[in-house]
Amino acid sequence: MAVEEKYLDKLAGPVAEAGKCLLFLFRMLLGIRFSGSQILTVLQQTYLIGARSLVIIMICGFFVGMVLSLQAINALEQFGASDQVSLLVGKSLFRELGPVLTALLFAGRAGTSVTAEIGLMKATNQIEAMELMAIDPIQRIALPRFVAGVISVPLLTAMFNALAILGSVVFSIGVMDLDAGIFWSKLQTGVYFGKDFVGGLWKSVVFGGTISLVAVYFGYSARPTGAGVGTATTNTVVLSSVLVLIFDFIMTSFLT
Amino acid sequence: MEDSKAKVRRSDTPLIRIRDLVFRRGRTTILDGVSMDIPKGSIVAFMGPSGVGKTTILRLISGQLRPDEGTIEIGGKIISSMSYAELKRFRRNFGVLLQDGALFTDLTVFENIATPVREHTNLPEPLIRRLVMSKLSAVGLGGIEEKMPHELSGGMARRVAFARAVVLDPAIMLYDEPMTGLDPIAVSTVRTLMRETNDALGLTSIVVTHNVNQMRELVDYCYIIVAAKIAGEGPPEELTASTEAGVNQFMNGRVEGPIPFHYKPPGAPWGLLD
Amino acid sequence: MRANYKVELASGIFLLLGIAALVWLATRATDYGQEIGKETYLITARFTNVGDLRDRAPVKIGGVTVGMVESIMLDPVTFEAVVQMGVATRFNEIPSDTGASVLTSGVLGDRYIGLEPGGAPDMLQDGDEIFITQSALVLEQVIGKYLFNAKTGESE
Numbered sequence: 001m002a003v004e005e006k007y008l009d010k011l012a013g014p015v016a017e018a019g020k021c022l023l024f025l026f027r028m029l030l031g032i033r034f035s036g037s038q039i040l041t042v043l044q045q046t047y048l049i050g051a052r053s054l055v056i057i058m059i060c061g062f063f064v065g066m067v068l069s070l071q072a073i074n075a076l077e078q079f080g081a082s083d084q085v086s087l088l089v090g091k092s093l094f095r096e097l098g099p100v101l102t103a104l105l106f107a108g109r110a111g112t113s114v115t116a117e118i119g120l121m122k123a124t125n126q127i128e129a130m131e132l133m134a135i136d137p138i139q140r141i142a143l144p145r146f147v148a149g150v151i152s153v154p155l156l157t158a159m160f161n162a163l164a165i166l167g168s169v170v171f172s173i174g175v176m177d178l179d180a181g182i183f184w185s186k187l188q189t190g191v192y193f194g195k196d197f198v199g200g201l202w203k204s205v206v207f208g209g210t211i212s213l214v215a216v217y218f219g220y221s222a223r224p225t226g227a228g229v230g231t232a233t234t235n236t237v238v239l240s241s242v243l244v245l246i247f248d249f250i251m252t253s254f255l256t
Numbered sequence: 257m258e259d260s261k262a263k264v265r266r267s268d269t270p271l272i273r274i275r276d277l278v279f280r281r282g283r284t285t286i287l288d289g290v291s292m293d294i295p296k297g298s299i300v301a302f303m304g305p306s307g308v309g310k311t312t313i314l315r316l317i318s319g320q321l322r323p324d325e326g327t328i329e330i331g332g333k334i335i336s337s338m339s340y341a342e343l344k345r346f347r348r349n350f351g352v353l354l355q356d357g358a359l360f361t362d363l364t365v366f367e368n369i370a371t372p373v374r375e376h377t378n379l380p381e382p383l384i385r386r387l388v389m390s391k392l393s394a395v396g397l398g399g400i401e402e403k404m405p406h407e408l409s410g411g412m413a414r415r416v417a418f419a420r421a422v423v424l425d426p427a428i429m430l431y432d433e434p435m436t437g438l439d440p441i442a443v444s445t446v447r448t449l450m451r452e453t454n455d456a457l458g459l460t461s462i463v464v465t466h467n468v469n470q471m472r473e474l475v476d477y478c479y480i481i482v483a484a485k486i487a488g489e490g491p492p493e494e495l496t497a498s499t500e501a502g503v504n505q506f507m508n509g510r511v512e513g514p515i516p517f518h519y520k521p522p523g524a525p526w527g528l529l530d
Numbered sequence: 531m532r533a534n535y536k537v538e539l540a541s542g543i544f545l546l547l548g549i550a551a552l553v554w555l556a557t558r559a560t561d562y563g564q565e566i567g568k569e570t571y572l573i574t575a576r577f578t579n580v581g582d583l584r585d586r587a588p589v590k591i592g593g594v595t596v597g598m599v600e601s602i603m604l605d606p607v608t609f610e611a612v613v614q615m616g617v618a619t620r621f622n623e624i625p626s627d628t629g630a631s632v633l634t635s636g637v638l639g640d641r642y643i644g645l646e647p648g649g650a651p652d653m654l655q656d657g658d659e660i661f662i663t664q665s666a667l668v669l670e671q672v673i674g675k676y677l678f679n680a681k682t683g684e685s686e
Contacts, residue, residue: 037374040538047541054544090559121361129358132318132430134347135375155548162551165559184558185595189588189640193562197555 021217024138028146028216031139041144042151049110049145050152054159056109057102061160064097065089065167073176082176086183087190089168094196098161100248103207106153107240111215114145115236118219119229127220142220146212153208154201161200199255206251207244214240271296271331271428271460272317278325279312286312288484289326294477299454299461301471301492304481305506310464313481314430317462318350319343330428348376351426351459355433357417359405365392366401369420376424391419395449411442418449422457429454429461435470447474468507472496480506561586570597570616571656575630575643580611581666583632583641589615591645596621599643615643617654625650631664641666 032038068089076082118141121127130137165187172178191197215236222232270293279287286309294300302310315321317328319335328335330346338346359368369388373379379387392398395415405413414434421429434450435443451474454461465471471478472492480488480495480503488495488503496507505513556562580602589597597617605612617624627648632641645660654660 043541044537047537047544050548051540051544054547094555094560117362124356124361125354125358126360129352129354129360131320132347132350132352132354133372133375134344134350135371140375151545152548155545155551158548158551158555161555161559165555185588187559188561189586191560193556193560197560197562201552 020221021213024142024217024220025213027138028143031136031143032147033139038139038144041140042147045144045148046151049114049148050156053106053109053152053156057105057156057160058163060101060105061098061163062167062170064101064160065093065164065169066171068092068097068164069168069171069176073172073178083178083182084186085172085178086165086168087186089172090165090187090191091196093161093164094191094200095252096200096248098157098164099200099203099207100244102157102160102204103153103211103244104241106149106156106208107211107215107237107244110149110152111211111236111240112233114149114212114215115219115222115233116229118142118145118216119222119224119232122220122222123224123226123229138220142216146209146216149212149215150205150208153211154204157200157204195255202255203248203251206247210243210247211240214243270294272462273329274317274326275329276326277313277316277323277328279309279316279321280324285484287316287323287481290481290484290486291326292479292486292489294460294462296460297454297458298476299450299463299474301463301465301475301478302481303465303468303471303478303506304487305466309484310466310481311432314432314462314464317428318347318352318430348372348424349427351421351424351429353414353417353421353429353431353434355436357413359408359413359417359420361405363405364401365397365403365405365408365416368405368416369401369423372420372424387423388419391423392416395419396445409442411438411445414438414442414446415449418446418453422453425457427459429459431461431463431465433465433467434463435465435467443470450474468492468509482506569619571619571622571654572600573615573617573654573656573658573660575613575615575660575663576605576608576610577613577630577632577663577665578610579665579668580613580632581634581641581668583613583643583666587640587642589617589643589645591621591624591647596645613643622653624654626652626654626658627662628654628660629662629664630660632666634667 069085072085072088073082076084076088118127121141127137127141130140169180169183173180173183218232218236218239219229222228272292272294274290274292274294277287277290278285290313302313304310312321316323317330317335319338322336330349333346335343335346359365360371363371366388369391370384373384373387389398389401392401395418397412397415397419400408400412400416405416408416429450431450435446438446447470450461450463453459463471463475475492478489478492478495479486482502487506488498488500490498492507495503498504498507501513504510583599583602585599585601587599588595589599597615600614600616602614603612604610613630615630624645625648627650629646629648631644631646633644634641646662648662
């Protein structure tokens, strides 16, 4: 095993790394058991990485909604079409900004902490202790965090979007005195459930999986030292952010 | 030397029998032709300077690593020929206490101790609770079950880790530097626990350490590993008095001796025998 | 287990909040569930030009949405646009001589179909057709007409 790793590292590093990451994903997915304790740990992790990201997601969502409306109204006013603001805000939120911004925030807030946590577990021999207890650490440590990420990101995206629309309501209706009826009816006729809403949801599921896989994998393969964990944490943010934007483009070109 | 061998052989067949073990990592040979017999009920120590592959032996015994040559036989079964599933079942026989205790930082003390139980048995919750609480009070820490590991002192954490290691009543205990970083009182506590559980439950314990003094009063038999080979073996008193240069240097902590002060890059052959 | 309980509760609340947000968004901020009622009846209307009217565009009477456009097809013989509209069954008392026109909300807004109720005693039934229709105003044509009229007016 050690010998193989050494050669893999030498051979085309990134490709091999991606392959290892994929194998890691398969090993994780093979560990799904739907047992009581596994569901409990998934719930626990959903709380730790999902629920704790909630506040930052909601605050950001609210202000993104406000600023989007401000910009949209400024631009649309020139054509006398400022009552289209909710359509513009809604579409761009559901299709792009909601999934992408939530994913980036999630990578920074939860991805890093997952990497650091697993890296530290490795540094303090916890992973090894598990192996010696005949507990598969991938199944026990990595899998629940991965699944929790896949569940959390779409839910967080929904809350981001909800708060953003609320922010838009506050600004457009509350501040700019646009008509509430027009606001809602524009959303309800112009934003499509299938294409915009479900499409965006799919995106966020993929983003959640990507970030969680990167975070878990980097934590798991971190060098078990302080510096190693630090590097791994940085790499998690960088790589998962880049991947999110790449996948966003790919998915957008397929979805539309 | 003859006496000590006789003392070990005293109990009928050895529980762990290692023959001509060779293990390499890349081009470096970590273990080269190591053979030993570990009798049931004894506490055996592997000692040696840092980084000579003491921990490797533990991993080989627990089946985490596979030897390049030679066999490890535990209770008549050869570890290296077991399938993954067999090995997983077999590992229930091991209790493990690693450096720094290695408590799971995301779980409470209770859940830490309960983890092996939940993983390997289908006991109902009340029974798990009773089992965990009895082990916890056995290490003298009843009442801390809801604390998180970071709230414990080093000695307490080590005792919790000890409770976790013995919760499934293993046949073999593996210790990797069990006393590093503890204050003298905690060292004594852990030492007493190790001795008492070993004798009371009829365990066989293997301790990996480089700390000679902490081990002297605890272990029955020592193997000193230098340069991938067994440089000396015997009860600790005997080894301390040994005249063999490498053993003497290590047991008495001298700078001068065959174990070099200067680092030699791998590849350059060196060792006791040249 | 006590310590777990709090965590379970908190993650449960998180899940519920998330699902609530999903449902709220889907029903309030998208066209999902915007069918005016589950049950609708179909009426058709023919227009010479529907402009950029799209599927799912609202059908309104006096500004109140009563249904939506289900399909827009071209009649291959008459080259008219055939628009099928689903109207909620609770608005089942629309007179048969009602007129339909393709209108625009605002200057550049979306197209919708406005119904002008007539006074006939019998009501529109499922599958009926509206005969009094007015096509969409196409900006270029309006401007063209205006210019043309202005020119002819000058010459006279």
